[in-house]
Amino acid sequence: MERVNIAFLGFGTVGTGAYKIICNNGDTILNSDGIRLNVVKVLVGNIHKKRSICLPEGVLTDRFEDIIEDDSIRIVAEFIGGEYPAKNYIEQCLRKGKTVVTANKEVIAKHGLYLTKLAKEHGCGLLFEASSVGAVPVIRIIRESLQANKISKIMGIINGTTNYILTKMAEEDLSFETALQQAQDLGYAEPDPTADVEGYDALYKLSILSSLAFQTQVRVEDIYREGITKISKEDIQYAKELGYAVKLAAIAKKTEDGIEARVHPTFIPEKHPLASVRDSFNAVFINGDAIGEMMFYGQGAGDMPTGSAIVSDILHACQNPCGGNFLDVVKSNSIRVTDNWKTAFFIRMTVMDKPAVLHAISGCFARHNVSLWTVVQKGSGDGHSKKTVPLIFITHEAEEREMRAALEDIANVKEVTEINCCIRVEK
């Protein structure tokens, strides 16, 4: 049996989860890895605050120096979250040769390559399984089980809050606002839900996952991002009628044109395994040349699931003190990231119920090489009224730029009252 001293930076939800796992499952861990983990220091802002877990005397501290200067501590788990001061703490730990385990997607997405270089220089490691998709070990799978594959595509539902909201909208016919309120009441969404509903959280995770999958840096600023705040009940109902589920998908593909990476609301066919991922669950779908299709599904957040990934990383760090850097394989930007990908589109617009409207609109699509697959026109008047009617299109695959140009043209057709939404469709 080996005893390993570790320290925690922060003791919020995930830190508490990791601590509980270390206490409750110590024997299971000892049997599988021969290691007894010993949490010797936990850095918090206020050591006198009342907590749900009572730590042994002397473990809580509000002085970072108690950790950084303690040479018996080999591994530090960071639970502070956000870019700063977390990044600075991580940096200082690595400079002291302490391996850092973190769930901090923002720091890893923005500074991961720099911090990995630092870790290697100081003979330690930077592990972050918990940063993406919580309990689901998708990072270790890409790095250590799919390493003989050329991965061509990753498509994931990697934000639990938005998936919960979209599930409620679809299954209980709620508006976005009502579903968001429910998610907030349950603690799934923050009081300020921007990071989730506007897709930033998914963006950071996609940057990490796609960089690992394609072994090249996919920077945060290279990823297209669009949130779910504009999705309406109507869109979700049309999706159902047409055989799709609406999800906030994070998609990265490697094609001959380079890499494309994007986070946006997406129509996913009902029979696709991702379509049935409900509530706050996450899933990642991967295509590789040898494996074909593969999917991993589980809890993407929460104290115990994310804590499980943290403890697993800590155990790997114990066994491999000089490294185990996940980002080792990533080259900085060697492949072009493109912003002109091809997808199919669902478009809903409101038009005057008049002759020749469809003719004018379809002309705009045709001029920009957008070919139509499905048209749903639900007429209600006599075709000569002043009423407006909804008009729905699903296109074949078209270039993003062409579609944007087509929509600009369509907005100028005078019988088009509104282009209500344009949602990308994945197969």
Add this chain to the structure above:
Amino acid sequence: MERVNIAFLGFGTVGTGAYKIICNNGDTILNSDGIRLNVVKVLVGNIHKKRSICLPEGVLTDRFEDIIEDDSIRIVAEFIGGEYPAKNYIEQCLRKGKTVVTANKEVIAKHGLYLTKLAKEHGCGLLFEASSVGAVPVIRIIRESLQANKISKIMGIINGTTNYILTKMAEEDLSFETALQQAQDLGYAEPDPTADVEGYDALYKLSILSSLAFQTQVRVEDIYREGITKISKEDIQYAKELGYAVKLAAIAKKTEDGIEARVHPTFIPEKHPLASVRDSFNAVFINGDAIGEMMFYGQGAGDMPTGSAIVSDILHACQNPCGGNFLDVVKSNSIRVTDNWKTAFFIRMTVMDKPAVLHAISGCFARHNVSLWTVVQKGSGDGHSKKTVPLIFITHEAEEREMRAALEDIANVKEVTEINCCIRVEK
């Protein structure tokens, strides 16, 4: 860069797949692991046979000695399949200190603990990710990512052939025989389909997965096994009407009574993620105290998917020449394996359309503490005819032994013409 010499035993479907991956994805592997794999010997029965892949001069051999006596070969991948002579070859390689990588579920399920001991004695390893669920790295996930969890349940669709057959029966309303024939025509099923349709293949895999998950030996002979040959179109149609999919499930649970492990046709609720696993795909659903629910989905067989798992194991063997034995954590039978589990049941019987039939049958259930949840009686006559009608029950959870006793009693009710089937129901 490190060059590693390896040898193959056998060069069938999976061996060819692994060889293709090593040739085609050599650069990807080099970037991720810094290793160049070099297949120096391939043992075959007939070196003159025409093959789809042309190997370099001198690689093919029909002499096992060329491999076992070549000290430059550190790793041997076994693709022969079946218990013998594969087990003997593996044994000899381990005795020579060569790490063995294999897809052989039968050898691992039956002799895994013994061979692991042998590997440890000789300072080498025994890796078998490819033995269960093909490309899906479920073994490595259990061993290296969920090691901080107490796993309470594994439920998997781990045989692609039977899943293909059941999918065709459900979606195209085929009989078992027709669907099996289609599977054989497509090469999904062997000319002798016994190992698949009678559940032996799933049994070996479940023995391996549950032993790893529960860190205790779950022997082949401890697992209950029932195949899919008696499943009829009618059962599948009733399942659909009642909101279930019929799957050949491999289930292992750890309860206070010990471990239960079983492979049998199973009603799975439509909303369960396993219900939507179609065609020849496999999936494994895991419950752990920290992770909650997790599922892994992918190709369970085939040259390239299984080859991918083999090559991944080879790379791990290169990095950890003295071990990496998956079965290290398994104790021989330290926990009791029970044969009296609790499940709900779907029961279809054919009865005379007469008064008091339901009364008599429900009395049998009651006497053995089986409580009914759903009863579907589709009457067609006047309740006094000589016609028979189908009678369907879904029970609440009941003990296996009680249910068997109840069914014996019911078989003695003279208005019961036939008990057509009894299928377990999982939540």
